[in-house]
Amino acid sequence: MTIKKQGLPSARKHTFHFLEQAREVQAIYLNMDVEASELKKSRASYKQNNISISYVSYVISAISKAIEKFPEVNTSVHGKWHPKYISYDQVHAKFTINKQLGNQQIVVSNVIEDSNEKSLQTIQEHIDRMKKMPFETGESFESVRKLQSLPVWLGRIIYKQILNNPDERLRTQGSFTVTSLGHLPVQQIYPITSNTICFGIGGIIEKPVIKDGAIIVTSIMPLSMTFDHRAIDGALAAEFLNEVKTNLENWEEKQWQDDQKSLSMMSS
Secondary structure, three states: OOOOOOOOOHHHHHHHHHHHHHOOOOEEEEEEEEEOHHHHHHHHHHHOOOOOOOHHHHHHHHHHHHHHHOHHHOEEEEOOOOOEEEEOOOOOEEEEEEEEEOOEEEEEEEEEOOHHHOOHHHHHHHHHHHHHOOOOOOHHHHHHHHHHHOOHHHHHHHHHHHHHOHHHHHHHHOOEEEEEOOOOOOOOOOOOOOOOEEEEEOOOEEEEEEEOOEEEEEEEEEEEEEEEOOOOOHHHHHHHHHHHHHHHHOHHHHOOHHHHHHHHHHHO
């Protein structure tokens, strides 16, 4: 048997630093099933205009709107010996995407600033740009490439300095994170987070449910939330997650101005 030891590959360094800092988070996990029939109707409306909207965009928009109602979750706690509690007045959404680096697949993230003020289509356009942008040359991934190029000890110091700066923390980590494995038959994912709140989207499946006393088959999207118990308590976290679920399940009923304006403009 041959055992090969080597230094940490450069492609893994940014994840390594993230996980080191995420150890401070005291994570609690919640999940709810989201009835996705309204989302499917909305996606079909966009497809009629040759526009594809991912479920990730719907979830980002729904969370961003929910934070407006529950600003208490837009906070962060960091530091062990002298912890600091920080509240933010802007809503930034972080999402994860897969990238190819040589023969290795890596996960990187990007932030949509002021996501609560963005239309659904604008959110999707941002995600699409990041998906198409090459990791090796894309401007949005320059900071990750620099982190990968540094020795681990130096990268650790720089990453920690970034998170200790409230403005930089919001700019790089966002108010929340969304990650999805919905393209695979994974039902639940509970992400590690450096935010106060982080969401995982599972694959949508058809399931029998009882509605109005009758058994029906409907589309269910599993939605999980990791939250930092240092920053918020379970009751608030559960209420907030339920607000996100309500937003998603009643998408058309709410007739959010950004969604409806986009649809009317495309059909005119």
